[in-house]
Amino acid sequence: MIFKTDPSEFQSLLEDTSAMRGGYADGAYFAESYDDVCEVLRRCHQTRTRVTISGNGTGTTGGRIPFGGVALAMPKLNRILNVKKNPDGTGVATVQAATLLFDLQQTVEAEGLFYPPDPTERLCFIGATIANNSSGARTFKYGPTRNYVGRLKLALPSGDLLEVRRGEIFADDSGVLAFETQSGARYEVPVPTYRMPNVSKHVAGYYAAPKMDLIDLFIGSEGTLGVVLEADLKLLPKPERIFGGLAYFADEARLLAFVDEARARSRDATSPSDLSARAIEFFDKRSLDFLRPKYPQIPSDAVGAIFFEQEITSETEDALLQAWLSLMESRGALIERSWIALTPAEQQDLRAFRHALPASVNEWYAKFKQRKISTDMAVPHHRFPELMRSYQTKCEAEGFDYVLFGHIGDAHLHLNILPKNDAEARRARELYRVFVREAIAMGGTISAEHGVGKLKAELLVEMFGEDGIRQMTRVKKSLDPNLILNVGNLIPEAYLAD
Numbered sequence: 226m227i228f229k230t231d232p233s234e235f236q237s238l239l240e241d242t243s244a245m246r247g248g249y250a251d252g253a254y255f256a257e258s259y260d261d262v263c264e265v266l267r268r269c270h271q272t273r274t275r276v277t278i279s280g281n282g283t284g285t286t287g288g289r290i291p292f293g294g295v296a297l298a299m300p301k302l303n304r305i306l307n308v309k310k311n312p313d314g315t316g317v318a319t320v321q322a323a324t325l326l327f328d329l330q331q332t333v334e335a336e337g338l339f340y341p342p343d344p345t346e347r348l349c350f351i352g353a354t355i356a357n358n359s360s361g362a363r364t365f366k367y368g369p370t371r372n373y374v375g376r377l378k379l380a381l382p383s384g385d386l387l388e389v390r391r392g393e394i395f396a397d398d399s400g401v402l403a404f405e406t407q408s409g410a411r412y413e414v415p416v417p418t419y420r421m422p423n424v425s426k427h428v429a430g431y432y433a434a435p436k437m438d439l440i441d442l443f444i445g446s447e448g449t450l451g452v453v454l455e456a457d458l459k460l461l462p463k464p465e466r467i468f469g470g471l472a473y474f475a476d477e478a479r480l481l482a483f484v485d486e487a488r489a490r491s492r493d494a495t496s497p498s499d500l501s502a503r504a505i506e507f508f509d510k511r512s513l514d515f516l517r518p519k520y521p522q523i524p525s526d527a528v529g530a531i532f533f534e535q536e537i538t539s540e541t542e543d544a545l546l547q548a549w550l551s552l553m554e555s556r557g558a559l560i561e562r563s564w565i566a567l568t569p570a571e572q573q574d575l576r577a578f579r580h581a582l583p584a585s586v587n588e589w590y591a592k593f594k595q596r597k598i599s600t601d602m603a604v605p606h607h608r609f610p611e612l613m614r615s616y617q618t619k620c621e622a623e624g625f626d627y628v629l630f631g632h633i634g635d636a637h638l639h640l641n642i643l644p645k646n647d648a649e650a651r652r653a654r655e656l657y658r659v660f661v662r663e664a665i666a667m668g669g670t671i672s673a674e675h676g677v678g679k680l681k682a683e684l685l686v687e688m689f690g691e692d693g694i695r696q697m698t699r700v701k702k703s704l705d706p707n708l709i710l711n712v713g714n715l716i717p718e719a720y721l722a723d
Contacts, residue, residue: 226261229253238279238289238296242346243680244596245287250277253296259380259454265297266452266709267384273707276382278448280353281325283346285597286678288357288447288714299323299352302454305332314462317375322352322453329458338460341367344674345583352453357676358428358445362504362534362579364674365634366491367461369426371444376457379443382705385410387451394439402439414442414703417696419689424603425635426673430685430715431697442700447676448711450704464536467503468546469575471564472553473527480507480529481610483556484633487533488606490552491634498541500548505634506532509617512582512628519581524562531633532579582630586641593645598653600660603637604669615663616640619656625649637673661687682717694720 229235235253251274256262269276275294282289289296303323310316316338320329327347333340342354343361353359355377360369376390385406396402402414417433431450432441443451474480487502494501508516508530517523523530537545546565553560566575590597604612613629616638620627626643642657644650661671661684671677671684686694698720702708708721 226257226264227255229255235296235298237282238298239291241280241282241284241287241289243285243287243290243678245290245680248290248292250291250294250296253279253298255301256297256299257301259302259378259386262297262299262302262380262452262454263384263386265295265384266380266382269295269709270383270707274709275712276709277711278356278452280356281323281348281350283349284353284357284678285599285675286672286680288676288678288711290679292713294709294712297452303328303350305329306455308333308336308338308460310336310338310460316460318458318460319455320351320458321455322350324351325349326351326354333460334463337463339463340373340458340460342370342373345580351456351458355444355453355456356446356448358432360426360428360674362506362632364426365505365632366501366503369428369674371432371441373459374440374444374456375459377440377443377453378455379451380454381406381412381451382707382710383410389440389443390457391438391440396435396437396439400435402437402442404439412704415696415699416442417693417700419693419696422603422670422688423605423668424637424670424673425606426603426632426637427670428674428676429670429672429681430677430689430693431700445676447678447714449701449714449716450710452710465538466542467534467536467572468542469532469534469566469572470549470553471566471575471578472531472533473524473559473563474529474531474557475524475526475559476557477528479557480531483531483552483558486552486556487531488634497536497538498544500545500552501535502533502634503536504532504534505632506579507630507633507638508532508582509629511626512630515585515628516578516582519585520578522562524559527559527562532575582628583639586628586643589643593643595644595647595650598642598644598650598657600638600640600657600664601672601675602661602664602669603635603673604664604667606636608667608669609633609636612636612660612664612667612669613638616660619659623652623656625653625656632673635673677715679713682713682715685715686717691720695723698723 239248277291279298302321631639642653
C-alpha cells in the first residue's frame, strides 16, 4: 500500500467532472488489496479520520472530492476475476471494484454475453456504478445497475469484511436489517420509512422498502455505508443484432404522441417479434440547432427528434423495421429525412450523433468558463408533459439559451441552461431550484441517474424532508458510528451532528 502526503502527487483525486473546487486532504492511500482497504478503514475508524473513496473521476456531483481527512484510491483492484456462461445463455461476471465498465462490456460481449447498464461515461469504475446505482439509455428496457448485482464483498467503515448475497438477508417485520460480518460483529440497521418516488429512475438517498434485501441498502448509497471491493454481476444473452433510428418531427405534439405509443407498445411487448425499444431518447429544437454545424443534414423544419434502438434477430428484422416505419408514418415523422441505422457502422455513426450533444455542451461551458447547470429530475409519466412545458416556458421567459434532451422514455430529461456570464449563471441557478421544487411537488426525484454527492445534498432535504434525512442519518450511524466514510455525500453534515 502506498501513502502520499504531497498534494501534487494526488491532485487528480481532488477533482471530478462536477467542477466543484476547494477539495483537500491530508494524504491519499493507494490500496493494492482488500486487506489494504480494511487496514486503512480500521486505522481511520480508530482515529476518527475521514475517508473519501475515490472513483475514476467521472462523477458529476462532487462525490469523490474530499474536504479533509484522507482519500482512498484502489486503481489496482481492477481485475475481471471470472466470467461464467450458463447453459441458458445467461452468465455471471465476478469483478473487482476498479474494473472499467468498458472493459467489462467488451470482455463479456466476446463471450456472447451482455451487461445492460450503460451510463454514458464508460470509463467509470464498476464499484462506483454500484455505489451510484447507475443507469443510462438502456435503463428504459433493462432497469438500473441494481437489477444486475447478485453479490457484494464490502469493507465496512470499521474495517470489517461483509459478504452479502441477494436473497439471503431481509428486513424483519419491525423494519430492521440484522446481520453479522466475517469477524462476528453484529449490526442492526433501521430501514427508513419514507416513500420512494413513483418514477422509472431514481438514485437519491438510501433505498427503503418493507422486507427489503440487505444488498439493496448498499447499492446506491454513494459509498457512505461501505466500500465495494468485489461484485457478482448478472449477465444476459447478447442480442443477436440491433438497429437504431433517429426520427425527426416538425410538430412537438406528434413527437410526444410517437413517444407515448412507442413506450406503451414496448411495455406491453410479450414476444421477440413485438416492437420493444431498448432506448427512447429526445432532442429538442435547440439541441438540433446546437448540433447543426456538425450535422448540416438535420432538417431545418424539425422541432425535435427521437433516437431509438430495437433488438432484432434475422427472423424478426423485417417485421420490426416495418413496425417502426409504420409508427413513424402514423405519427407524422419526417420519414423521408429521418435516419435508420442498420449496419454496425451506421449504428456507430448514429450513437456518435447521440453523444455529440453532451460533449458539445461541455465544450460550451468550458468556453464561457461557467459551471454546468443541468437538471437530472424525473417525474411520474403522467406529469412529464407538465414539467417539460415548465422547462421551456420559464427558460424562454428568462431569455436563457438552453438545450433539452435525454431519456424521454423514462420521463427524464436533462435541461442544460447555457449562461454566458456570471449574472446569468446566478439567475439560472435560482431557476434550477424552482424546477427542483416543481419536480418534487409532482412526486418526482431530484436525481434520476447522476446521484446526489455533495452538490445536491441540501436538495435531498427538500425531497425527503428533515425527518427523512434523520432516518438516513440513523442508518449511517448504525454502520459508521464514528462518521468517517464519505462524509458530506447524501446527508448534509449538519444532520450528522444531531
